[in-house]
Amino acid sequence: MATSEKGIVRMKGIHISFPGVKALEDVDFTLKKGEIHALLGENGAGKSTLIKVLTGVEHQSKGTIEIDGKEISIKSPQHAQALGISTVYQEVNLCPNLTVAENIMIGRAPMKLGSIDWAATDDQANRLLKELDVHIDVTQTLGSYSVAIQQMAAIARALEISSARILILDEPTSSLTTHETEQLFSVMRKLRSEGMAIIFITHFLDQVYEIADRITVLRNGRLVGTYDTASMPRLELIAKMIGRTLTELDDMSKLKLESGKLIRGEALLKAKDLGQTGSIEPFDLELHAGEVVGLAGLLGSGRTEMAQLLFGVEKPDSGSITMDGATVESFSPLESIERGVALCPEDRKAAGILGDLTVRENIILALQASRGWIKYLSSSEQNEIADKYIKILNIVTPSSNQLVKNLSGGNQQKVILARWLATNPRLLIMDEPTRGIDVGTKAEIQKLVLSLAEEGKSCMFISSELEEVLRTSHRIVVLRNKEKVTEFSGEVAERKIMQLMAGSE
Amino acid sequence: MRQPKSAFDWRRVTESRLFFPIVALALVLLFDLIFVRGFFAIEAREGNLYGNVIDILRSGSTVILLALGMTLVIATGGVDLSVGAVMAIAASIAALMMNPYVMAKELPENLQKLVGDPNFTYAPLWAVLMVTLIVSAFCGLWNGLLVAYGKIQPMVGTLILMIAGRGIAQLITNGIRIQIFYEPYAFIGNGWVILPFPLYIVILVFTLLWLFTRKTSIGLFIESVGVNARSSFFSGIDEKKIKLLAYTLCGLFAGMAGVLASANIKTSDANNIGWALELDAILAVVIGGTLMSGGRFSLLASVIGALVMQATTTSMYAIGVPANAVLAVKGVVVILVLLLYSEQARNLLRRIAVQQKEA
Numbered sequence: 100m101a102t103s104e105k106g107i108v109r110m111k112g113i114h115i116s117f118p119g120v121k122a123l124e125d126v127d128f129t130l131k132k133g134e135i136h137a138l139l140g141e142n143g144a145g146k147s148t149l150i151k152v153l154t155g156v157e158h159q160s161k162g163t164i165e166i167d168g169k170e171i172s173i174k175s176p177q178h179a180q181a182l183g184i185s186t187v188y189q190e191v192n193l194c195p196n197l198t199v200a201e202n203i204m205i206g207r208a209p210m211k212l213g214s215i216d217w218a219a220t221d222d223q224a225n226r227l228l229k230e231l232d233v234h235i236d237v238t239q240t241l242g243s244y245s246v247a248i249q250q251m252a253a254i255a256r257a258l259e260i261s262s263a264r265i266l267i268l269d270e271p272t273s274s275l276t277t278h279e280t281e282q283l284f285s286v287m288r289k290l291r292s293e294g295m296a297i298i299f300i301t302h303f304l305d306q307v308y309e310i311a312d313r314i315t316v317l318r319n320g321r322l323v324g325t326y327d328t329a330s331m332p333r334l335e336l337i338a339k340m341i342g343r344t345l346t347e348l349d350d351m352s353k354l355k356l357e358s359g360k361l362i363r364g365e366a367l368l369k370a371k372d373l374g375q376t377g378s379i380e381p382f383d384l385e386l387h388a389g390e391v392v393g394l395a396g397l398l399g400s401g402r403t404e405m406a407q408l409l410f411g412v413e414k415p416d417s418g419s420i421t422m423d424g425a426t427v428e429s430f431s432p433l434e435s436i437e438r439g440v441a442l443c444p445e446d447r448k449a450a451g452i453l454g455d456l457t458v459r460e461n462i463i464l465a466l467q468a469s470r471g472w473i474k475y476l477s478s479s480e481q482n483e484i485a486d487k488y489i490k491i492l493n494i495v496t497p498s499s500n501q502l503v504k505n506l507s508g509g510n511q512q513k514v515i516l517a518r519w520l521a522t523n524p525r526l527l528i529m530d531e532p533t534r535g536i537d538v539g540t541k542a543e544i545q546k547l548v549l550s551l552a553e554e555g556k557s558c559m560f561i562s563s564e565l566e567e568v569l570r571t572s573h574r575i576v577v578l579r580n581k582e583k584v585t586e587f588s589g590e591v592a593e594r595k596i597m598q599l600m601a602g603s604e
Numbered sequence: 605m606r607q608p609k610s611a612f613d614w615r616r617v618t619e620s621r622l623f624f625p626i627v628a629l630a631l632v633l634l635f636d637l638i639f640v641r642g643f644f645a646i647e648a649r650e651g652n653l654y655g656n657v658i659d660i661l662r663s664g665s666t667v668i669l670l671a672l673g674m675t676l677v678i679a680t681g682g683v684d685l686s687v688g689a690v691m692a693i694a695a696s697i698a699a700l701m702m703n704p705y706v707m708a709k710e711l712p713e714n715l716q717k718l719v720g721d722p723n724f725t726y727a728p729l730w731a732v733l734m735v736t737l738i739v740s741a742f743c744g745l746w747n748g749l750l751v752a753y754g755k756i757q758p759m760v761g762t763l764i765l766m767i768a769g770r771g772i773a774q775l776i777t778n779g780i781r782i783q784i785f786y787e788p789y790a791f792i793g794n795g796w797v798i799l800p801f802p803l804y805i806v807i808l809v810f811t812l813l814w815l816f817t818r819k820t821s822i823g824l825f826i827e828s829v830g831v832n833a834r835s836s837f838f839s840g841i842d843e844k845k846i847k848l849l850a851y852t853l854c855g856l857f858a859g860m861a862g863v864l865a866s867a868n869i870k871t872s873d874a875n876n877i878g879w880a881l882e883l884d885a886i887l888a889v890v891i892g893g894t895l896m897s898g899g900r901f902s903l904l905a906s907v908i909g910a911l912v913m914q915a916t917t918t919s920m921y922a923i924g925v926p927a928n929a930v931l932a933v934k935g936v937v938v939i940l941v942l943l944l945y946s947e948q949a950r951n952l953l954r955r956i957a958v959q960q961k962e963a
Binding site for chain 2: 470
């Protein structure tokens with residue numbers, strides 16, 4: 100634990116504002132040597148901004164930063180690295196078409212005779228990954244591995260900075276499996292015992308309680324407080340994060356029961372023997388109006404592939420889809436939208452948001468695509484639609500003309516949801532809509548899903564968090580190894596589903 | 605939290621897309637004001653206006669047309685290197701259709717008289733223009749097919765036609781430079797109706813294109829494909845068709861530029877028409893503030909960018925820089941403009957804006 104009471108980082112009275120938003124106001128933050136410090140808060144609470152100040156990406160307009168008792172102005176990310184501050188960002192920010200070793204060692208590769216010593220580079224990358232208990236071929240391109248492996252590579256890269264004394268992990272676990280998370284935690288514990296100060300940002304409270312020594316909570320850009328994990332009950336912590344109590348969650352189970360009564364017998368969409376070689380084995384599935392169907396499965400179990408087949412991103416090579424009694428003949432997102440099917444994709448950054456377009460344009464895009472190019476929504480219609488969904492979904496943005504890339508992750512996710520709600524779909528498929536999103540927004544989205552079902556829409560809900568799937572779904576489809584294993588309706592024990600997902604009955 | 609409305613919001617001016625292109629143009633013109641005597645003089649002869657400024661507009665019309673098409677292509681995240689070659693193809697086709705007899709080795713006397721007759725054309729003007737423009741649009745379509753459906757990198761895909769295009773143009777005219785005598789065609793490039801005739805074409809094309817992209821959702825679709833093609837596809841936009849459209853229009857406008865250029869010099873010179881103009885067009889778009897990676901575009905800003913390129917050329921000639929050195933000077937101007945656009949320059953302006961507000 101902490102060897103000295105003096106923090107190695109001491110941030111005082113940090114202020115920063117972006118166009119139209121006060122991102123941080125008078126925030127204090129202290130990080131001690133050899134501690135794991137969880138930074139918690141809802142989306143837009145200012146966690147990422149605080150990290151950006153510490154890593155030299157943004158510069159505070161007021162306030163001071165002391166490192167080892169010396170006041171320092173962090174000028175740039177390079178400067179932060181030189182000070183021993185190393186970061187793994189929320190979204191994997193590596194180059195998928197370079198090899199794993201290149202990604203880990205880029206910019207710091209060992210040199211021999213004026214050129215890069217590739218053998219040594221690969222060796223070093225290998226050694227770093229082994230420390231993380233990851234055994235892969237580092238000479239393969241990064242893109243050929245799963246998101247989880249890519250995340251591990253990003254962490255290895257951050258660790259590679261031998262002088263690193265402060266390690267910042269911004270949601271490192273959001274795409275990791277339980278086993279991988281355990282691996283990461285053991286590495287974190289080892290680093291802590293070596294005196295590394297670690298800032299850990301996450302939305303998984305279990306993990307906070309498992310590993311963090313102290314917790315700092317931010318809300319709406321202000322400091323709520325810093326607490327010792329041991330003396331902080333979980334419910335109180337949640338209340339501090341979202342600034343209200345969790346009666347909403349109780350409301351939800353009631354809502355689920357009520358909306359369950361409205362499920363209609365006739366299937367809205369019927370998939371028969373639908374499959375695509377190599378991505379998902381043929382499966383049968385019926386989706387009904389008024390029903391939430393949850394997909395439970397591990398990363399890579401075929402959840403996303405199933406969603407993409409149903410939406411027509413991918414074309415099936417076996418089986419058929421029937422909708423409204425008619426067999427679907429051709430598959431494309433546009434035709435799906437016209438049939439009333441919508442898909443919120445898993446990868447928000449790559450397939451969801453359009454960062455350089457405004458919130459308004461992002462919201463109307465799918466609706467406009469289905470209207471075709473001539474029937475262009477007038478600017479007043481566009482504003483009306485955008486404002487409507489900004490209000491319904493509680494999207495925090497200074498105006499609908501803000502560029503989406505300036506919004507926090509949770510708000511970006513809401514913008515994508517708004518894009519699909521604006522098309523008034525009959526079937527809404529949501530692939531990990533709550534990934535990387537704070538507790539409050541998660542609850543909002545879960546509630547939204549149930550109220551959509553109550554309105555008579557059919558919803559498909561995919562999430563890595565089983566508890567969330569159980570809470571929102573009327574029926575649960577279990578997937579394993581790119582195959583539909585079984586489905587349940589009604590109450591099911593979480594344990595049983597987990598066993599099926601893991602394949603150990 | 606809206607910005608308070610003041611009578612003159614300096615910030616809104618500097619953040620406008622048109623601000624930097626206009627500043628760049630103003631700087632070039634300021635140079636002329638100081639160093640070239642009588643640069644801005646405009647003279648009226650027989651009811652028509654002449655002068656350096658008019659000349660910039662007239663000579664610039666080719667690059668403006670190219671820049672308009674190039675803007676759409678760049679906005680989708682691509683680039684079209686073949687526009688200069690397409691200009692040459694267009695010129696060759698037009699010249700051949702008006703005067704195919706020059707290809708014959710021996711002509712009967714009655715036909716020989718026709719060659720060189722300013723009132724003679726083999727095919728009627730409307731047919732000449734239609735065939736020329738349709739072929740040009742097909743050239744663009746070809747590029748679009750390679751890039752959108754063949755998934756070839758735009759720079760490589762359009763390089764094919766850039767190189768092959770001049771060869772094709774040579775083949776069409778059998779390597780002969782066909783002189784153009786037909787007056788009505790020449791009028792398109794060098795006629796005047798108070799202002800130079802090409803200017804009217806540019807205004808018409810610009811207006812139609814603006815309406816097409818901004819009064820329909822095409823502009824939004826192009827931008828969204830340029831920002832993130834995969835997200836656009838997931839949102840139901842057929843990104844391939846959008847790219848195909850952009851390249852086809854780019855080819856069409858290159859054909860128009862080829863007509864203007866050949867009408868102006870009254871010959872189909874497959875070796876020289878449109879030579880290196882693709883680079884001017886790309887630079888015009890860059891000066892207009894459209895990112896090479898695609899996304900947001902402004903047609904008006906690209907037009908101003910094209911005028912910056914043309915004003916630089918005209919100014920260099922006006923102060924007597926030799927033709928060979930003009931290219932080097934253009935390079936320097938482009939560097940200066942890009943420096944002006946840099947984040948540092950923008951920050952400086954922002955600071956000035958804040959001081960203005962506080963004052």
